[in-house]
Amino acid sequence: MRGLRVATGLAARLLQHGRVAELRTGSVGIFRSLVCNNPSATYDSSLNSRVSDTCGFSSRVSIQGSSCAPRHEPGFVSNVSLGASGEIVEPNKFILSYLGSSQLFPPGRSNGFSTSAAATPEADAEKISVTFVNKDGEETEIKVPVGMSMLEAAHENDIELEGACEGSLACSTCHVIITDEELYNKLPEPTDEENDMLDLAFGLTETSRLGCQVIAKPELDGLRLALPAATRNFAVDGHVPKPH
Amino acid sequence: MARTWRARAMQVQMARALTTCLFGARVFAPRNSFTATGGEVLSWNWRSLSTSALQHTGGLQVCVVGSGPAGFYTAEKVLKRFERAKVDILDRLPTPFGLVRSGVAPDHPETKVVTNQFSRVAVSDRCSYFGNVTLGTDVSLEELRMLYDVVVLAYGAESDRKLGVPGEELVGVHAAREFVWWYNGHPDQVNLQPDLQSSDTAVVLGQGNVALDCARILLRSTEELATTDIAEHALVQLRESRIRRVVLVGRRGPVQAACTAKELREIMGIKGLSVKVRACDLALSPADLEEMKASRSHKRVYELLVKAAGSKLPVHNGSGGRELLFVFYRNPAEILSSDDGARVAGVKLEKTVLQGEKDKPQRAVGTGEFEEVSCGLVLKSIGYKSIPIPGLTFDHRQGLVPNSKGRVLRSVEEGSSFVAGLFVVGWLKRGPTGIIGTNLIDADETVESIVEDWTSGGLGSQSSSCPPGSRGLQELLEERCISIVTFDDWLKIHSAEVALGSEKGKPQEKIICREEMLSIAKQVSSQTP
Numbered sequence: 001m002r003g004l005r006v007a008t009g010l011a012a013r014l015l016q017h018g019r020v021a022e023l024r025t026g027s028v029g030i031f032r033s034l035v036c037n038n039p040s041a042t043y044d045s046s047l048n049s050r051v052s053d054t055c056g057f058s059s060r061v062s063i064q065g066s067s068c069a070p071r072h073e074p075g076f077v078s079n080v081s082l083g084a085s086g087e088i089v090e091p092n093k094f095i096l097s098y099l100g101s102s103q104l105f106p107p108g109r110s111n112g113f114s115t116s117a118a119a120t121p122e123a124d125a126e127k128i129s130v131t132f133v134n135k136d137g138e139e140t141e142i143k144v145p146v147g148m149s150m151l152e153a154a155h156e157n158d159i160e161l162e163g164a165c166e167g168s169l170a171c172s173t174c175h176v177i178i179t180d181e182e183l184y185n186k187l188p189e190p191t192d193e194e195n196d197m198l199d200l201a202f203g204l205t206e207t208s209r210l211g212c213q214v215i216a217k218p219e220l221d222g223l224r225l226a227l228p229a230a231t232r233n234f235a236v237d238g239h240v241p242k243p244h
Numbered sequence: 245m246a247r248t249w250r251a252r253a254m255q256v257q258m259a260r261a262l263t264t265c266l267f268g269a270r271v272f273a274p275r276n277s278f279t280a281t282g283g284e285v286l287s288w289n290w291r292s293l294s295t296s297a298l299q300h301t302g303g304l305q306v307c308v309v310g311s312g313p314a315g316f317y318t319a320e321k322v323l324k325r326f327e328r329a330k331v332d333i334l335d336r337l338p339t340p341f342g343l344v345r346s347g348v349a350p351d352h353p354e355t356k357v358v359t360n361q362f363s364r365v366a367v368s369d370r371c372s373y374f375g376n377v378t379l380g381t382d383v384s385l386e387e388l389r390m391l392y393d394v395v396v397l398a399y400g401a402e403s404d405r406k407l408g409v410p411g412e413e414l415v416g417v418h419a420a421r422e423f424v425w426w427y428n429g430h431p432d433q434v435n436l437q438p439d440l441q442s443s444d445t446a447v448v449l450g451q452g453n454v455a456l457d458c459a460r461i462l463l464r465s466t467e468e469l470a471t472t473d474i475a476e477h478a479l480v481q482l483r484e485s486r487i488r489r490v491v492l493v494g495r496r497g498p499v500q501a502a503c504t505a506k507e508l509r510e511i512m513g514i515k516g517l518s519v520k521v522r523a524c525d526l527a528l529s530p531a532d533l534e535e536m537k538a539s540r541s542h543k544r545v546y547e548l549l550v551k552a553a554g555s556k557l558p559v560h561n562g563s564g565g566r567e568l569l570f571v572f573y574r575n576p577a578e579i580l581s582s583d584d585g586a587r588v589a590g591v592k593l594e595k596t597v598l599q600g601e602k603d604k605p606q607r608a609v610g611t612g613e614f615e616e617v618s619c620g621l622v623l624k625s626i627g628y629k630s631i632p633i634p635g636l637t638f639d640h641r642q643g644l645v646p647n648s649k650g651r652v653l654r655s656v657e658e659g660s661s662f663v664a665g666l667f668v669v670g671w672l673k674r675g676p677t678g679i680i681g682t683n684l685i686d687a688d689e690t691v692e693s694i695v696e697d698w699t700s701g702g703l704g705s706q707s708s709s710c711p712p713g714s715r716g717l718q719e720l721l722e723e724r725c726i727s728i729v730t731f732d733d734w735l736k737i738h739s740a741e742v743a744l745g746s747e748k749g750k751p752q753e754k755i756i757c758r759e760e761m762l763s764i765a766k767q768v769s770s771q772t773p
Contacts, residue, residue, distance in 0.1 A: 039349035164361065164680055168354035173681040196506035200679055 312342020
């Protein structure tokens with residue numbers, strides 16, 4: 001579908017204000033229904049949801065009725081169907097988070113973006129080991145639940161990885177370098193949109209990705225992610241004003 | 245009262261001249277928690293645990309002038325690096341966030357998400373926001389330098405490069421910056437009233453992302469724009485707009501286009517808009533091929549333009565069809581006026597060819613062949629320029645402050661010494677280029693310079709006790725009857741904007757009048773924001 005992009009990850013947060021949830025993504029499209037697969041309850045909000053505006057920069061979806069009111073626990077939204085033509089986009093995992101009453105300040109990141117995998121003890125088996133190497137060469141090994149993005153994982157573990165747009169594919173601040181080419185090849189190809197942002201990343205390499213787009217899966221166990229040594233690069237090949 | 249800070253300031257100044265002391269204590273930054281407005285306790289920890297934070301005996305007093313991305317990233321990094329530093333952020337507007345508020349296009353809400361991060365910095369108990377305070381009129385640079393250990397100038401680029409061609413001053417010719425401020429509700433361009441009526445064509449000179457933003461706002465359906473935070477006065481005018489065609493003019497070719505693939509892909513995806521590129525402009529020279537090899541970004545932009553040129557989309561989508569035309573290899577030679585001389589009627593363009601030596605960027609050279617494009621609106625999107633202030637070295641040719649890794653130099657000449665305790669960051673430092681994220685790296689560099697100077701005693705103030713900082717500034721501004729807008733005040737303005745927006749189905753409706761902002765800011769809060 002033309003002009004349609006569904007961002008995954010944090011961007012697709014539902015900001016809940018009482019019963020009205022606002023779906024904010026970088027997508028252009030019309031949200032017809034949201035299906036939320038919560039580990040504890042699967043519900044189809046399309047039956048009771050009302051799309052109050054039809055233009056997708058910031059679609060307002062009000063979820064009515066207690067049967068579909070999201071619990072105060074994280075879950076996934078998938079199967080977002082879009083557009084006047086009713087096309088269904090491939091299932092996309094959205095992580096829901098409830099930001100409470102204040103729109104401006106989300107609660108601590110670790111509260112906001114934990115995933116269902118992290119919520120249940122048996123999910124421990126579904127964690128992979130990921131090592132972050134910071135720009136000074138220091139290493140931090142963390143366990144990342146399958147399904148979680150490296151940006152969220154970094155933030156949950158106090159690893160310094162910027163995420164200016166909070167995962168909505170509108171910046172390149174969560175740029176990471178995958179040091180093992182074999183593991184790099186196990187990742188799905190970057191989308192055009194991710195490549196567009198990587199174009200602007202400092203210290204771009206052949207195995208660069210955006211942390212928000214690298215989602216933990218079992219094959220990636222042992223992943224090593226280096227943060228670009230930004231300060232050094234800036235001095236050497238920083239942007240220079242282009243002549244007009 | 246004002247005497248106190250002045251006496252203190254004298255001491256600081258003397259200390260700057262004599263300083264030698266070193267403090268080498270290194271401690272790790274502890275987890276900070278703070279209370280956000282509304283009483284909600286949020287725990288947020290600085291994520292910079294890899295680099296040690298430095299401890300300044302009295303707490304380093306830092307003033308950042310400008311609250312855009314460069315200013316906020318600098319503040320954040322200073323707070324992370326100096327455990328007890330206190331940062332005050334000044335802005336001439338009551339509202340913070342600089343170009344995130346007044347530059348980023350209304351249909352790019354995801355780019356504005358970064359204000360969440362900036363807000364978390366601003367509500368830290370070691371950070372204060374001083375909105376509505378203008379450097380140069382309300383407080384001088386010299387005064388700030390006396391009040392603080394470190395002054396970082398991050399006030400960006402609020403002027404424009406000149407084209408330098410006849411007709412530039414005609415009615416209907418605007419800098420792209422003015423147009424952007426207008427649709428984004430910047431108080432200084434509320435009354436721009438661009439002419440969207442007298443012709444169906446607008447010419448944008450330049451092909452960078454700002455040029456594409458302007459084109460998109462002119463061509464996008466107003467139903468779509470109505471759900472964004474575009475300023476109401478702009479939306480009203482755009483609804484009545486007759487403009488159906490925007491011509492983007494570039495001096496050089498598609499390989500040198502300054503826009504990024506993201507913006508180009510976006511505009512190519514707009515429904516009912518055909519993006520046209522002339523096939524003849526797409527030919528590549530060996531030098532072009534070299535340039536593309538060296539730049540992934542330029543290569544991908546070129547490939548998208550090729551795609552646009554080959555697009556099989558119907559050219560005419562009925563009467564509502566809108567068109568964006570890329571015109572390459574054309575240099576604006578003159579802005580043409582209407583018969584009565586009152587306003588713009590077109591642009592005269594000279595054809596160019598590219599010339600260049602090996603390993604140097606190719607330059608556009610005029611061929612002496614001219615053509616004319618009729619239009620009723622011309623937007624010059626050829627670059628922003630910073631504005632000098634008294635007491636600050638300024639490179640008028642480049643439109644920025646001469647600096648070495650953010651340290652302000654005493655003169656433009658090479659090898660000049662730097663001014664102790666005075667720094668620059670962002671566009672004022674490196675020129676008007678790059679994206680929000682560029683400032684992250686830029687701020688890193690400037691803050692590292694501050695750390696180095698502090699460690700080596702080069703800041704010039706640390707041998708003495710605390711300079712007056714916030715308290716001194718506050719006294720001074722009160723004495724001058726300047727109404728300071730704090731971050732809490734801004735949150736009141738923000739709440740009012742969100743409330744106004746929700747009535748219209750917009751994320752927010754920006755308040756465009758300073759007086760109104762100030763009156764909301766000073767209202768006694770009756771409800772929690």
